[in-house]
Amino acid sequence: MRSTRNTFVSLCLVLFGLLLMPLTLKAEEVGEYIAIRKTGASRIAIVLDKTAAKGDKESAWANSLNATIKGGLDFTGLFNLMSAPLNIRNSQDGTLNLASIASVGGDIYAGGSVTKKSGKPVLEMQVFDASGKSLLRRNYSGEESQLRAIGLRFCADLVELLTGKRSVFGTKIVFISNRTGNKEVYMCDFDGENVVQLTNSRSISLTPTVSSDGNYLAWMDYTSGRPNLYIKNLATGAKVSVNKHGVCISPAWRPGTNTLVTTLSYQGDQDLYLIRADGTVERRLTKGGGIDVSPSFSPDGSKMAFVSTRQGGPHVFIQDMNSGQVRRLTYSGTYNTQPSWSPNGDKILYSSMQKSGEINIFSIGADGSGLLQLTSGSRNNEYPSWSPDGSMIVFSSTRDGKRKLYVMNADGTNQKPLLRMEGEQQQPSWSVNK
Amino acid sequence: MRHTLAGVIGAAIIILAGGCSSKKAASTSDAAGSGYGSGKGGGSGVDVENLDQRGGRGTVIGDVFFDFDSSALSPEAQEQLKQNAAWMQKNSYTSVTIEGHCDERGTDEYNIALGERRAEAAQNYLINLGVSNNRLSTVSYGEEKPFDTGNNEEAWAKNRRDHFVTK
Numbered sequence: 001m002r003s004t005r006n007t008f009v010s011l012c013l014v015l016f017g018l019l020l021m022p023l024t025l026k027a028e029e030v031g032e033y034i035a036i037r038k039t040g041a042s043r044i045a046i047v048l049d050k051t052a053a054k055g056d057k058e059s060a061w062a063n064s065l066n067a068t069i070k071g072g073l074d075f076t077g078l079f080n081l082m083s084a085p086l087n088i089r090n091s092q093d094g095t096l097n098l099a100s101i102a103s104v105g106g107d108i109y110a111g112g113s114v115t116k117k118s119g120k121p122v123l124e125m126q127v128f129d130a131s132g133k134s135l136l137r138r139n140y141s142g143e144e145s146q147l148r149a150i151g152l153r154f155c156a157d158l159v160e161l162l163t164g165k166r167s168v169f170g171t172k173i174v175f176i177s178n179r180t181g182n183k184e185v186y187m188c189d190f191d192g193e194n195v196v197q198l199t200n201s202r203s204i205s206l207t208p209t210v211s212s213d214g215n216y217l218a219w220m221d222y223t224s225g226r227p228n229l230y231i232k233n234l235a236t237g238a239k240v241s242v243n244k245h246g247v248c249i250s251p252a253w254r255p256g257t258n259t260l261v262t263t264l265s266y267q268g269d270q271d272l273y274l275i276r277a278d279g280t281v282e283r284r285l286t287k288g289g290g291i292d293v294s295p296s297f298s299p300d301g302s303k304m305a306f307v308s309t310r311q312g313g314p315h316v317f318i319q320d321m322n323s324g325q326v327r328r329l330t331y332s333g334t335y336n337t338q339p340s341w342s343p344n345g346d347k348i349l350y351s352s353m354q355k356s357g358e359i360n361i362f363s364i365g366a367d368g369s370g371l372l373q374l375t376s377g378s379r380n381n382e383y384p385s386w387s388p389d390g391s392m393i394v395f396s397s398t399r400d401g402k403r404k405l406y407v408m409n410a411d412g413t414n415q416k417p418l419l420r421m422e423g424e425q426q427q428p429s430w431s432v433n434k
Numbered sequence: 435m436r437h438t439l440a441g442v443i444g445a446a447i448i449i450l451a452g453g454c455s456s457k458k459a460a461s462t463s464d465a466a467g468s469g470y471g472s473g474k475g476g477g478s479g480v481d482v483e484n485l486d487q488r489g490g491r492g493t494v495i496g497d498v499f500f501d502f503d504s505s506a507l508s509p510e511a512q513e514q515l516k517q518n519a520a521w522m523q524k525n526s527y528t529s530v531t532i533e534g535h536c537d538e539r540g541t542d543e544y545n546i547a548l549g550e551r552r553a554e555a556a557q558n559y560l561i562n563l564g565v566s567n568n569r570l571s572t573v574s575y576g577e578e579k580p581f582d583t584g585n586n587e588e589a590w591a592k593n594r595r596d597h598f599v600t601k
Contacts, residue, residue, distance in 0.1 A: 183578075204578050207543060226573045227546055247550045247574055250543035263547060270547040291547040307544060313503065314544055335503070337541040351541060359541070382541055427542065 043080040044162055047101050048073065049088060049111025051123070061114045061121045061147060068151030069110075072169060075191050075407075076159060076391065077414035082106055098132040106130060110158060121147060125154050127161065136161055148193075166389040172433045173385075173394055174198070174208040174217065175405060179423035185219050190387065190430075192405070192419030207427055210234075211253040211260070214434030216277055218251040218260055229262055231277055234434070240279035251275075252295040252304075254321075261285060261295040261304060272306060285319065296339045296348070298366070305329065305339035305348050316350050318366070329368055340384045340393075341366070342410075349374070349384040349393065361395055363412075374412030385430045386410075394418060394428040495521050495530065498556055498596040503540065505551035507559060515556055518598060519563040525600075529569040532556050533597040536577045537590035549574030556596045 048070060053062035073079045085100045088109075101109045112125035121144060127136040136157065140150045152169045159167035171190040176183050185199040185208040199205050201221045208219040217232045224241070229248040232239045242248050246265030253260045258277040263270050267284070270291045274282040286292040289310035296305045301321065308317050316329040316339045330336040335353035342348065348366055353359045359380040363372045375381035378399035385394050390410060397406050405418040405425045419425070495518045498511040507515065522530065534553030536545035553572035561567055581597075582589035 204575075206546075206578075222575075247546055249546045263543075265547075265550055270550065291544065291551065293547050294541075294543050335540065337544050353540060357539065 044078055044108060045080045045082060045106050046073070046108040046110060047082045047084050047088070047104065047106040049084040049109065051111070052113035053115075055116070058114050058116055058121075061144075064147050065114060065121075065123060065151045068148050069155055071191070072152050072155035073158070076155075076168060077409040078159065078163065078391070084109075084111065096128070098128055098130075101128070102130040108135075108162065117141065120144060121150065123150055123154065127158060165391070168387045168389055168392055170433050171388050171430060172210070172214075173405075173418070173428050173430050174210055175425055175428040176206060176208065177421060177423050177425045179421060185217070186425075188419060192417075195419065195421060207250045207429075209251055209253060209260075209429045210431035211258060211277075212255040212432065213258075214432050216253070216258060218253065218262075220248055220251070229275075229279075231260070231275075231279055233277075240277075242275055242279045242281075244281075250294045252297060254297050254304075255299055255301045257301060261297075261306075263291075263293045263295075272304075285321075285324075294338050296341045298341050299343050299345045303341075303366075305341050307337045307339065316348065329364065329366075331368075332362075332371060336362075338383055340386055342386050343388055343390040347410075349386070351382045351384065361393070361412075363410075372412070374408065375415070381406075383427050385428055387430045388432045392430075394430050396426045396428065495598045495600060497598070499591065500552055500594040500596075502537070502590070502594065503548065505548060505555045507555055511556075512559065515559045516563065519560050519565050522560070522565050522569065528600045529571070531599045531601065532570065532572045533579075533599060534572065534574040535579060535581070535593055535595050535597060537593040538577045538580060538585070539590065540577070542576060542578075546574050546576035549576045552594075552596050556598075 051062040051065050053059045070081060074081055082104060085104045087097055087100045089095065090097050096109070098109065107130055109128045110125065112123060114121055114123050116122070120141060123140040125136065125138055125140065126134065128134055138154070138157065140153055142150050156167045156169040159165070159169070168190045172187055173190065174185060174187045177186050182202050183204045183206065184197055184201060185205050186195055186197050188195045198217065199219070199221070201223045203222040205219055205221040208217060210217050215234060217234055218229060220227050220229045227247050227249060229242040229251055230239055242262070242264070244264050244266040247263065247270065249263040249270070251260045251262040254274070259282060260275050261272050262275055264273045265271070269288050270293060271287055272285040272292045272295055274285055276282055285304070286308070289308065291309045291314070292306055294307045297303070304319050304321060305316055306319065307314050310317070311328065313334045315336050317326050318329050319326045329348065330350065333352040333354065336350050338351045340349040346366060347363050349361055349363050351359050351361050359382050360376055361374045361381050361384045363374055364370065374393070375397070378397055380398045381395055383396050387393070392407055392409055394405060394407050396403050403424040403426050405428050406415055407418050408415040496514050498507070498514050500506070500511070501508070522528065532553040534549030534551070536549050540548070550572065553574055557570050557572055560570060577593070580589070580593045581595065582592045
């Protein structure tokens, strides 16, 4: 029994190690490109051409790359994807007829070819704007097994080129699923692909979260008979626990550090404590006044949003980490929990239980202004978590019955399921990929 | 050793709970002989009467219920806790784990904190009634272990509870 479990854990570690291995992808720059920035909420109309290929092998690669690139760009919600018009190439010499882009309403053209070099795929991509100006021309190469990574690397470059910002491509999401009958920690790619089970506690595992450098996973489970916090070094597999009497709830890593904040109750009230990666307590951050839970940090780590019942029902408060000063953030509603501070620093998401009984996700400025409701009329929407680039939000919802994971754009548009998986999924946390 | 004893008691309780309508002799010897490997051997059966005195769990020492998002003890809750305290004083060799539970509404992490406050409210009340602190422990399950999985107030009201597990 024990050896089966150890084998399983080892296997998970190996699989996870493989995921963490740096890709030997090369993005070779062939020409200069100019970052253009689109302002406003409208989508970028992009003509996405089919990847050209000669030979059976290359054609199969091209099909795979087309699906990856189309799926990747579509996932971001940034693009209005258009097929290439019939007259995209001049009939005489096969050169690109860039005037046809504007004629179908496209802003941008992206296309290229895949060839075989020493048995390995080389993707050459070109991007033009509607005036015919070349924005990007690059080669992407790697192993055949890395076709998805090759396609996504181009997607990442394209988004960065057109928005001037990082993208979701290459990021990971950790979450809880009861697929095996027990709640365990899982990890998947930004788009729900490549699901890997990370724990086999056969108990109740909850609230997983990865440190800002991608080195540590923290979560809580009931293997010791009570809710205890565990911190695992993802590279070495070494695991420590925070052995304190009472509860240990909802850890959040402080950005740029290997410390986290979690709720402990060993000194009476459910208060927030700063914990080192070795599981020891650095200092107590809040004291008394009922429940303090669900911390989330500003991107510079200087401020912490959290939930407190110090003024009655649960509301979101913000504490300055240096001065200890606290101010209340939410005044609308009577039950506001699960704050998530945006990577840009300007907004905080939270979930609010409304009079109807529905739980919905709201966005509010870190200064308390600009309250915006992002979900509605779809039962319980909980546990919002920002993508590391700040463009998207992952959350759980019971809109289709069972609790499942969904994503939406930062403004609440483009809501869609993240992954197809048996059982219930909950408590997603979006993180960088090391 | 502890495990074996717990197993025997567990077996007896399962038999008690599941086999009330069947004849005692047949069902007890079957289970004790095959399933639980009791040190007494298959033929000796289980002393049902003795186990009954140890407290039919969850009946003598009953659950305590709460309002939504509250860990305050209602008059009914206090009445039940008085009965629970009286039982514990009569059965001085037992210790009790108080499990704090919540309904599925509200959010998961908050409910784990709320469940702990519910368990602690009962613990403090029992201590004030004279039950020794070292016979009591608490654990919060938040909304993870509902008694009734329904999605209505009737089910939720049953789930907002402290459950007492004797050992």
